[in-house]
Amino acid sequence: MWRRTTSLSPLFSSSKHSLLNRTRAAYGLRIWKMFSSEIQNVEEGGTSPGRTTPFITFVLGGPGSGKGTQCARIVENFGFTHLSAGDLLRQEISSYSENGAMIYNIIKDGKIVPSEVTVNLIQKAIQSSENDKFLIDGFPRSEENRLTYERIIGAEPSIVLFFDCPQEEMVKRVLNRGQGRVDDNENIVKERLKVFAALSLPVVNYYAKKGKLYKIDGTGTEDEIFERVRPIFAT
Ligand SMILES: Nc1ncnc2c1ncn2[C@@H]1O[C@H](COP(=O)(O)OP(=O)(O)OP(=O)(O)O)[C@@H](O)[C@H]1O
Ligand SMILES: Nc1ccn([C@H]2C[C@H](O)[C@@H](COP(=O)(O)O)O2)c(=O)n1
Numbered sequence: 001m002w003r004r005t006t007s008l009s010p011l012f013s014s015s016k017h018s019l020l021n022r023t024r025a026a027y028g029l030r031i032w033k034m035f036s037s038e039i040q041n042v043e044e045g046g047t048s049p050g051r052t053t054p055f056i057t058f059v060l061g062g063p064g065s066g067k068g069t070q071c072a073r074i075v076e077n078f079g080f081t082h083l084s085a086g087d088l089l090r091q092e093i094s095s096y097s098e099n100g101a102m103i104y105n106i107i108k109d110g111k112i113v114p115s116e117v118t119v120n121l122i123q124k125a126i127q128s129s130e131n132d133k134f135l136i137d138g139f140p141r142s143e144e145n146r147l148t149y150e151r152i153i154g155a156e157p158s159i160v161l162f163f164d165c166p167q168e169e170m171v172k173r174v175l176n177r178g179q180g181r182v183d184d185n186e187n188i189v190k191e192r193l194k195v196f197a198a199l200s201l202p203v204v205n206y207y208a209k210k211g212k213l214y215k216i217d218g219t220g221t222e223d224e225i226f227e228r229v230r231p232i233f234a235t
């Protein structure tokens with residue numbers, strides 16, 4: 001069953017104690033320890049020294065469904081830090097890191113990079129940020145991605161957004177993107193769509209069953225789509 005954006009549960013509470021309870025439910029011990037000084041403060045009823053427990057939103061959708069575009073709007077309006085798994089991987093390629101060549105060879109074929117590589121990049125990015133609200137865009141792309149994240153980070157997302165868009169529209173957007181991405185061509189976009197249907201949709205269904213999924217109609221203008229997203233984050 002899909003969660004509808006019209007029946008929104010409050011995502012951000014003004015009460016520190018309800019934040020504590022909600023994040024306790026959502027996060028496992030390892031990520032909880034990363035933020036332990038703040039937790040102690042909240043439990044003692046003290047004031048926050050600037051860092052709170054993280055609120056993590058996974059952002060899912062097929063290639064060209066508008067994840068990156070809408071994440072930029074959420075960042076502008078709600079102060080999240082945007083971590084695109086694809087961008088983190090592309091940075092590894094452009095910095096000629098140890099895994100760069102391997103990542104390039106996988107991305108150029110529209111396949112999925114080994115989960116540990118991607119999760120380690122996400123973990124580093126979270127740890128090096130001062131923010132406590134993250135959009136993790138394009139992740140998890142597979143059940144294996146999801147399970148590896150849970151194993152390494154020891155946590156689950158607070159919520160999951162899914163941009164639902166017809167294939168023809170996604171293909172049109174990808175082919176018009178004009179950013180010179182090695183995977184933005186007709187053959188590879190077809191492969192990415194197949195990978196999305198076979199490996200990513202099961203993850204979408206998993207979070208729907210857990211009641212964490214917000215399915216958003218990804219058609220229309222960027223503004224129209226953002227007006228569907230806004231109520232999810234508005235207090
Ligand atoms: N509502 C929209 N209508 C038309 N074009 C759009 C819309 N939203 C985004 N675009 C354009 O479509 C292209 C793909 O959008 P975006 O990069 O946000 O998708 P994505 O889901 O992040 O894709 P990928 O998974 O391939 O990174 C971009 O050129 C973007 O400007
Ligand atoms: N969890 C992920 C995310 C991305 N990749 C690889 C494979 C994708 O085709 C490519 C581009 O990602 P995008 O920018 O479209 O989100 O990056 C992956 O292997 N695993």
Ligand SMILES: [Mg+2]
Binds near residue numbers: 067068084086138
């Ligand atoms: Mg993107």
